[in-house]
Each structure stands twice: as C-alpha cells, then as structure tokens.
Amino acid sequence: MEMFSGGLLLIFVMTSSADQEVKQNLISTVGGEVTIPEPVKSRGFLLKQGRVIAGVKNSVFEIEDDDYLNRISWDRATGLFTLSRLQSKDSGDYAVNVNKTIVSFKLNVYDAVLEPGVTVASVSSERCTLLCAVDQLSGGTLSWYQGEVLVIQSSTQRSLPLTVDRLGLRSSYRCVSANPAGNLTRSVDAKTSCTVQQRTGKKSSHTLPPPGLHRKLKDAAHVVELLVT
Incomplete structure (x- = not known):
C-alpha cells in the first residue's frame, strides 16, 4: 500500500x-x-x-x-x-x-433484468385481460407491445394489465421488462391463451409465469377481474 x-x-x-x-x-x-x-x-x-x-x-x-x-x-x-x-x-x-x-x-x-410472467387475468366473450408482472422493477420499465407498437408502459407498477377485444386477439403481443442494462421479453399468443382460458379455465402453457410469481399474479388477477367486471 x-x-x-x-x-x-x-x-x-x-x-x-x-x-x-x-x-x-x-x-x-x-x-x-x-x-x-x-x-x-x-x-x-x-x-x-x-x-x-x-x-x-x-x-x-x-x-x-x-x-x-x-x-x-x-x-x-x-x-x-x-x-x-x-x-x-x-x-x-x-x-x-x-x-x-x-x-x-x-x-x-x-439490478439484473427479471423475466416477466404473463397470465390471463379475466376473459369474456367480448374481451380478454392479460396481466404481465415481475418480482422487482428497480430503475426499469414494464411495457406491453402490440406487434412493434408500444401500447402501455410503466416505471412504477410491477404488474401491468392489458385488455384486448375480440378483434385484437388476432394480433401478436409481448411484455417487455427492461432497464438501461438490458431487457427480457415474454411473447403471448393472445387468441390461444384466452380461448383456452375461456373453454377450460386452465391457463395456456405459453403464459405460465416464471417461478416466484404465481401468488402475486393470482392476487393481482383477482383485483383486475373485479375492476373489469
């Protein structure tokens, strides 16, 4: 020294x-x-x-x-x-x-970017609400895209709902968790996921969240469903 x-x-x-x-x-x-x-x-x-x-x-x-x-x-x-x-x-x-x-x-x-999880929060004959969530959102954003178009973005919410009407189910969607150090994307087949949820009540395998998010998504989905209905 x-x-x-x-x-x-x-x-x-x-x-x-x-x-x-x-x-x-x-x-x-x-x-x-x-x-x-x-x-x-x-x-x-x-x-x-x-x-x-x-x-x-x-x-x-x-x-x-x-x-x-x-x-x-x-x-x-x-x-x-x-x-x-x-x-x-x-x-x-x-x-x-x-x-x-x-x-x-x-x-x-x-902090390292965490992969977002997506689940179907609620579904009816007219619309479907998808919910994207992460365990932590420190200095980053959570965003929904329809194709390449940004639909909604938040830098404060760890769960972000997106309501899609029947025509919108034909489009492709993705949820992006990002901060200046990088980003992770979860793509969603809205038509398949919402249809499976409506017919069987079971979530599509394409929309299963990563470990640690199940309880959070379930609680958030209940709140969103109350707001939607």
Missing part, C-alpha cells in the same frame, strides 16, 4: 490542471463486471470520485482501496482495468490518469 502514497498530492494537482476529456457512460449489472476503456501501459492511476483506488507503476499493479480488493484487475497486455463482482454502491464517477491526461467515466450499476 506504499507504492503510490507519495504521489497522491501530485495526482490531485494533475487532475485539477490537466485537460479533461469528455466523460463516457458505462453500464453494467449487480454481480457483473465492466472494463474501463482507457489503457494504462506502464504508469497510471484509476480514481473513483477523485480518490485513487488502483494504479500501475513501472508495469506493476496495486490496489489502493480495500473495498476493491480482489475486485479490480489490470491486463498487462491491453493495459485495461476491469471491475468485477459489481455492487450498487460501485456506481459513480471514475477517471483514468495517464501522462497528465484525465479520461473520466460515469458508471451506473443496475
């Missing part, structure tokens, strides 16, 4: 006086990793919020912040730093200091 202690003052002076390049946005998920796209070949530093967390001197790599022990690596061949096993608290401003040039980055760490 003594490798860079004598140079910290120099780092902060350089940061304030050097020309700073335009910041880039980096996105990853909790538990994932991200590579900082600015190489350090023989000497340079990685900073977070203006504080040195790792550095390279004479091609020797050392981590300066205990919070990043075993979570920052440096590739000698490419000169790139990689942060792994990311946590939400790793979000923030990072910078690479090489030869008096500061390149800064903004890292946002999001």
